[in-house]
Amino acid sequence: MAPVATAVEEQRKTEETALITGSEAIAVACKLADVDVITAYPIRPYDTVMQYVSKLVANGELDCEYIVAEGEHSQFEIVKHASAAGARVFCGSSGVGWMYAMEALTVTPALRIPMVAMVGNRALDDPGAFGVEHNDALTVRDLGWQLVWVDTAQEALDTALIAYRVAEDRRVFLPCAISCDGAFLTHSQALVKIPTQEKVNEFLPRYNRGDLLLHPDNPITVAPQGNEDWVMEIRRQNYAAMERASDVLREAYADFERIFGRSYGNPFFEEYETADADVVLMGMGTLSTPVKVAIRKMRKEGKKVGFVRMRWFRPFAAQALAKSLGRFEAIGVVDRDYSFGSPYMSGVLTNEVRSALYSAPGPKPPVVGFIAGLGGREVTVPDVERITEGVYKAAEGKPQPLTQWIGLRE
């Protein structure tokens, strides 16, 4: 074991750069966060995380309980209970695996369990496709889960550390799901800076379950039956916790910058080329790559296009977003998801953006919804150009369908 120990010791001191996938980056974050209990059940693309975690455990680099459950429902239940007993936990899933865990997913925020989970975004069945779609993670958007979409392996690692810090803050105690687009992020290796253990320890305090610790020395009953005399008060407590999460997130990002020397700017959404933009596009996850390339191309052609990448979907920074979006002439929101029968048949993010703007005091530019890249289909640079054309038309006041499908054979 000596060589391994030496390697670990070495890594504690020096920041290294590694060529790893988004999934591997999450596994490395688990190691740095010294997670106590990890449960797993294979489903693509999430299963890459389990492979990397098991390798870390086998190599003696990560000391944790690593449990392969008999299904996702048990997988999430096991870590829920471990977290109640004071363990720092990690798990994750994809697509219908996440759906199979749904009962456990609903009770996790209700019990104020600061679980950190990775969702390798995958189309829901049927058909049984492996590719990315955001509908899986979005199913828990109303339940008290913090939801974040990342677009690089570096951001995956950093966000996982931030997620532990925020979820386990006593003011929050809410679970957090980190969404990583299947294939584009989970299966692509990129150069990632691995922070030193010392810095991580400085950034991330130990998980303290406090008065909610399920332990013989602190006899409590968790999750008793309760009738209508209790339910509203319990929901109101979760509302307050989610309300506080925004400030705790800001604090965590500020500390992250101070300790690691890298900054993400506005924690909630990333703005790209928006300073002088006429119109902007919006989206979540790895969509950012073709969009940024297309924007650079279009800017050479004289089109002032910007991009707003929503990072945190829950909590949703409605006020700040509305204030920023009010500067533009039109907004095109690209959803890698669907919400059949929703207002204007738009995707989930589009309707959230419209809703944020409606109640904001400032200007309300038109919002055009685009559904693209479902099931892992690529969103190409020409697709982004077509989307931008539509947004410009809306900016010029020309009537536009409020929801348009892009990249569809028609």
Place this chain on the structure above:
Amino acid sequence: MGRLFAIEIIYRGIFQKLLAGRISRAIVLAAHQEDKPGISFGRYGDSPERNGIPAKNFAIVGTDEETLQQGMAKYEPQEVDITICVDDTLCKGVESWAWYGLQPVNKLLKPNGTLIVTSPQSPDTLIGMAHRKDHPYKLAIVKGTPSFSGLWVFKDDHTDVRILGAIAKLLPELFSLESVQKVILKEWKDQVKAESAARSYERVMTTTVQPNQGNPETPYKFTLPKWHEMGEGIAIPSIPAGHGFEDPSTHASGGFRPERNPTFKKFTTRTMRPVVNFDTCIKCTLCWLHCPDSCFDVTPDSLYDANMQACCGCGVCEAVCPVKECVVMVNETEFTDNSSQWESWKKDKEAYKVWLQDKIKGHGERSHGFRYRGQYEEQVPEMLQIAREG
């Protein structure tokens, strides 16, 4: 706005669920015979029912749809014209799953409203059991042994139609005897049941209960915490472990009394209670071991005292006790308080012996529902006798 009628049926969960449902349905159907719309429902918060836990059904009737809607705007009515209590031991109070604290049986009664109780007891016994009210109300007794059966079986002892006949007499504006009989024949196609309703209509008598009559105790109640006063994460402190206590006569300490939930006492679930003969107890521990509610306090002298704040009256202790008549289940109407039997035995053993013999003599077989096949047939003669005399 027309006239609104509200009737509640307080019953024992599981054992009287079918009975209560039949009564409240028939009330609405009988009123509908006279073109009055109505709604019948069981209080949702009482479900899932458990054996013997007090529960409620409601029948709300209006002279027109708008009035009915007015009545239904509040799910559980705030006042009722008639409270039907299909088990007399419920007169001591009602602690349900649907709220916190003890509700007097007559709590919702309007001034001069009527409490109908099925009971073999005298009015004085029942009046003494019910809490005092600050306005007069009427008590009507439908004579008979309270009708208990199961979730899937129904004891057709005519309790349902006898109560319906009584309502026709007590609140003729709601429906007439003729309407009730029409519904009985339509629903149950039984001429004898229609006649039972008529007999009850003729016989029902009321006694007026004055504000100075009844149990003077203030029923226990609780204030629910505000959302920010509650602990988070749906976690509540556990009930602490128990402790020993002092023998009042010898001042010796010992034994074990489990701590019990201070906000849910459960004793109104009880229709009968164990009476313990401490002189013949062999300290075998079986009652203490088998009690599903941990209601036995272990006394400093190693006896087992059934705590009447916690006992649900299930009768398991009687069933497992190997000593003849050491634990005997006695009807709850025989008792006026929840004090410790062991303490009174310690105080005066001779007096306790006299008290015990009086309580258990002729106690008869009393059980929840049917314990064995053929019990119904055995009970028919008793039911017939009460029906003839009552």
